[in-house]
Amino acid sequence: MNQHTVKAYGDELNQLTAEVARMGGLAEAQVADAVESVARRDIALARAVVGRDVKLDIMHRDIEKKAIRLIALRQPVASDLRKALSAMKLSVDLERTGDLAKNIAKRALSLAETEPMQPLTRSIERMGRLVSLRLRDVLDAYTASEIDRALSVWQSDDEVDEHYNALFRELLTYMMGDPRTISACTHLLFMAKNLERIGDHATNIAETIHYEITGDDMVGERPRWTPTPSDTAPGMGQMPLPTPDL
């Protein structure tokens, strides 16, 4: 391999990493804007999120193609191979994150047509901010190759679950209290679920960063929220509130 080939190869890998970072930036913005569009009942912003999602799909395919091409033609080994494989994995998580943000924005459009439900929307907003923060932290960890920061995102997975579970209970209580809100609350229910799943993708991303840097899988079980007896105690009416995500 001559000097020129070596340089081009390193460039290709760096370019791949940069594209993933850029895709991460867009996904992060999509999530933040989707949450903002719910909080502010901002139809224009929600539409912008929906319209921009196709960019993430294109970037995902592009990164995947480039990574496969690089693996096939350059046959990288060790940490270079891990970089290429991680780029593929990360682009999948970011593409799915974008889909979930788009779905939140679409639901924001539907909700904008109904009566405002202040306390519930604010809970979604809080959960959304938390999830956005996790996504930002893990993407920072990626660009800086900071394994400790990735690890701290991975370890704080249960915070999002706790938020989700509280919000789930709040929503059920609201629906039971006023059945006319059921269809609107269903949107909020799926929004909360989507945010929880975005949190899961942030955790996946943390695991991929760990693998890329160390070559090892994360050790131990991913922290998981477990319902305590008081969480599953009957809440109201004749039926106990279900444990939300089980």
Added chain:
Amino acid sequence: MNQHTVKAYGDELNQLTAEVARMGGLAEAQVADAVESVARRDIALARAVVGRDVKLDIMHRDIEKKAIRLIALRQPVASDLRKALSAMKLSVDLERTGDLAKNIAKRALSLAETEPMQPLTRSIERMGRLVSLRLRDVLDAYTASEIDRALSVWQSDDEVDEHYNALFRELLTYMMGDPRTISACTHLLFMAKNLERIGDHATNIAETIHYEITGDDMVGERPRWTPTPSDTAPGMGQMPLPTPDL
């Protein structure tokens, strides 16, 4: 490369494909059993599904490790590289499918404690059978390398969406009619959503098979259900039924 190395390499690839097929068989059984456990309110079966899920997690990690090892050490090209990359991708979809089946089974356990809701459970069962069938077809396509069969699964994606949308409306109507059923219906709502997502994974698998065999991405847009005006017409009460998945 001597004869022995070539043979061992071919063996490794075949073994990888066989492991994916086996993982597919388990995932398929998990989905079918999860749906069965809902239909028959079968607590033992639901528990079995929950307990077996860890096998899919182990298989997923194992396939991923073997595929990466094969790529790193054997440096396959062309269709062999696609086979290894596809194995990685398929194992992700199958692992996620398993998670969704486990979640359905856990919800079946919660539902077994509540009053039976016959018509709704039967709708879940019908949707579950349809999704199981798609999964079986696409896994048959994988083991037989039949691109036409994979394509037909890919093209019939909207059937599942139609089922989901009908079921979603049915559930909302039920909840509005009897708010005491809200928490139980929420389980059914998420079950339906999980089945829809398993259907999406079947579609992903079809795309991966297409890529593995041809080297090309699927051409054209994946078929998507679009709400017709009558679907979004106000159903009952003061609020129109939301378009379920948007």
